[in-house]
Amino acid sequence: MPKQGQFARQSRQSKLKATKQKLKRQKQTITDQQMSDFLVVRYALTLRQRTTANSQETLQRFIQEIADHLRQTQGDFEHLLPMIWQKVSGQVPWQFYWQLSLNWPQLAPFLHREINALPLGQPIWVQNLPTLEDFDTQLLNEMVNQIIATTTLNHPLKSEQREQVKQRLTTTLWIDKQIQWEQIRQLLGPFQQTITSNDSGSQVWLDHLARL
Structure with missing residues (x-):
């Protein structure tokens, strides 16, 4: 003793x-302001090395957008993703959504693991991370809205007409729980316009996306 x-x-x-x-x-x-850089570094050390060159920059920018909304939504993707779709609408070509769809099966586990492990003073826990089918459903809705807005620019539809067109497009572009990206290419290809950015790095990325 x-x-x-x-x-x-x-x-x-x-x-x-x-x-x-x-x-x-x-x-x-780390602080909330450091979350984006922290997740990008983790992405560079892990998932980026297993991602095709065409998708690497897109996923990194998507991760940065997610990081910017994490604290506000407390990691609830049911609220977080719609905020991102609204923010990027009209700012990226349709190929942006295509690349996200292709990579969501690998990106979702990365986000769940790395966000939950963020060394924050006040932790953020991932909630309502969508399955691939649910994620694609959101992307399809964005694509349908974009197609309608683009193809009817000079002839705006009434609410009832718009809803009918939206239902037909959704049925056509969603087969066996998969988005028909080639059909989207055919529909939007003739109307694709050059999207410009004040940032040279972003412009290179946008131009590359548009050529996919």
Whole structure:
């Protein structure tokens, strides 16, 4: 049995060790503003190496968009993804959505693992991460809306007409729970316009996407 002096020294050592561990944990945490860079680095070290060259930049930019909305939505993808679709609408060619669809089976597990592991002072936990079918359903809705907006630009449809066209397009472009991307190419290809960006790096990426 240790003497009182020994116990006091052990107690002080335990407190000192606990304090050091706490400080170490604090030093290892990141701020919300660092989430994007942290996830991009994790992507570069893991998933990017297994992703085709055509998709690498698209996935990185999508991850950055997700990071920008994580705290606001507390990691709830049911709210997060619609915010991204609204933000990028009209800013990216249809091939952007195509690349996301192709890579979602690999990207979803990465997001679940890496977001939950973010060393934040206040953790964020992934919620309602969609399956591939649910994810593609969202992408299809974006594509249908884009097709209608593009092909009826000079002849706006009434609400009832628009809904009928939307239902027909959805049926045509969704077969065996898969998006018919080649049909989307045929529908949007003749109307594809050059999307410009003030950032040269983004412009190179957008031009590359449009050529896929």
